[in-house]
Amino acid sequence: MNAVAVIGTGQTNHAKARPDVTQPELIREAVDAALVDAGLTADDIDAVVMSNMEMFEGRALPELWVAEGAYGTGKPVFKIATGGTSGTSACIAGFHQAGSGAFDTVLVVGFEKHSEGHTQTGMALVDPFWDRAVASGALGNFALSISQYMAERGVTEEHAAQVAVKARRNAANNPHAHLQMPDLTIDDVLKSRMLAEPLHLLDMCPQSDGAAAIVVASGDTARKRGPKAAWVHAAATRHDQPYLGDLDRRLITTRALRSAAASAYAQAGITDPLRDFDIAEIYEPASYAELAWYEALEFCDDGEARRLIDDGVTSMDGELPVNPSGGVLSTNPVGASGVIRVAEASLQLLGRAGDRQVAGAKTALATGYGVYAWSDVIVLRSEMP
């Protein structure tokens, strides 16, 4: 793929509800921050890619209304909607648009305002013939596959609780994060309300109001602007069969994520992910999912994820800090969450991650995940490809 780079990022302060702003105003906050970060004005933007899951707000084609929040009026604009991967898929769409020669700079902006809708209702609108009655929503899906995963890979509730604690403690260093819990303990997680065996309340991501934006530049444009950029070295996306019974043991096999990772790693020359990456921002909607992703992303062999979390390999001072931002477990405006992963990975490479900065980060991983149906894997480096 032709060279492109992320040259600016911006986010809102994410929260359970942002009644102080409308959807376009929420978007404007993130976009203004990204433009300032990139040193550009709205006039410099050639095209806009939006990302949102409109059923969560109970809307249709919301970009028609909210695109002006992204200065989209009179510009090429459309929206990507692919569940949890909407944000990463929109970033990849931005990479393709900026790499196509048609545009020099593309603004990607994802948003969700869960407080204005009913997320569970939105998630329940799956296939009406088979899955709607048994596999609606995130909780039921995860509870089923996590039980299998625990049995096969020797993962316990305590292992998962460590992930939940790591995320919320990391989030305390991120002023944008929704759930900042610097004093959270494993005991707190295990004692939190049981939602669906074995998932406790604090094992799950929240529903957040928030928006995030990145500015993508074509290779030539990024080079002309100077040395600081987060260069895209690989982007891979995979879709999988949707039906519950067709997906062989979901969290254990995670074949869409494994396939996307294999493709991205080959594109970027990643041979030993645990050593080659300096930081990872992965889309973990549940604590257990992060452990499964360690295996699917080849940070370790199958069955070894519990060792990684036990040994602190993925904590801020470990060999590969995973989700210094606090991840999806701390902040989840669905349409924005994938953009946040790419923005946070880029911030690390640009050296602008503040208290959550991993010193000297040069190679970063960002992933997106849409309830078993989609997986995206993106590799970024501070060096040009």
Place this chain on the structure above:
Amino acid sequence: MADASRQRQRDVAVLGGAETEIVPEDLRSIPEMVLEAVAGALDDAAVQWEDVDAIVTASVDLFDGLTASSIAVTEVVGAVLKPETRIAADGMAAAIHAVHQIAAGAYGTVLVVAHGKASMAPHWDLTEWAMDPVYLQPLGVDFLTVAGLQANLIADSNRVGRCASLGDGACAVVLSSSVPSGAAVITGTGHDLDAHYPGDRDLSTWSGLQRAAGRAYEQAGVRDPATAFAVAEPSCMFPHEEGLFVEATAIGKNTPLSPSGGLMEGTAPIVSGLTRLLAAARAIEGNPGRRALAHGAWGPAGQGHAVAIVEAT
């Protein structure tokens, strides 16, 4: 915006395509209906499933009554363990994205699929949910009422009743970086989103289409649109829109519009623009040097526009 040093986008071939017959109600499920279009497109393009590197689909969740409604078609568009990107806009916007993917060097051959079933719910009522919920939706404003405003402004208001009949349908088109001899190629694309509020727009013009067409003309090297095209295939849902289309694209009075029949006899939401691309490519195939203009639109009174220039080789 335009950078003189910007590289010219590489040409992308329209290898083939197919569409289902538009009917008031297609009793098949969404995937069954889509499979007919996809299988037909692969056959027409003479490619196999394994030749397709990536898929771009177009659909709108609320119209389908499904969340992430492209999940319904994963298997029938051949997207299992392949890249699939889903655009929530007219199918022509999805085709333009596929062109960008190919031009960026990400994929060689991309299948574009659009589907819509107007029979599943009163379509115009659903479009009320795409209007701003603060000022417009509470007034009951939908796409039809904005189109009515526009028609009253520029045309005889009694023509408003003549709307394209909406039905169920699917369309699939195969695009590729490898250009067989004689194939139609896309040499320019442009898309645009205008202001949402009717009061913020000049409803007497399709200025968004003017911008979208301008971008496509620049890429394709079209200098005189009035003489450039053997045929134009607009997405006009109402008679008054033809005048808006001709004016915004500057194609003049002599360019034949919709010789294939156009949308008035029947079309499906989201599918229209992709069927226009297919019609435009078919109209010029085998006549080297001939150009056609294809157009898709979405939103109230053409808030969104997408244009592709197709040229026969």
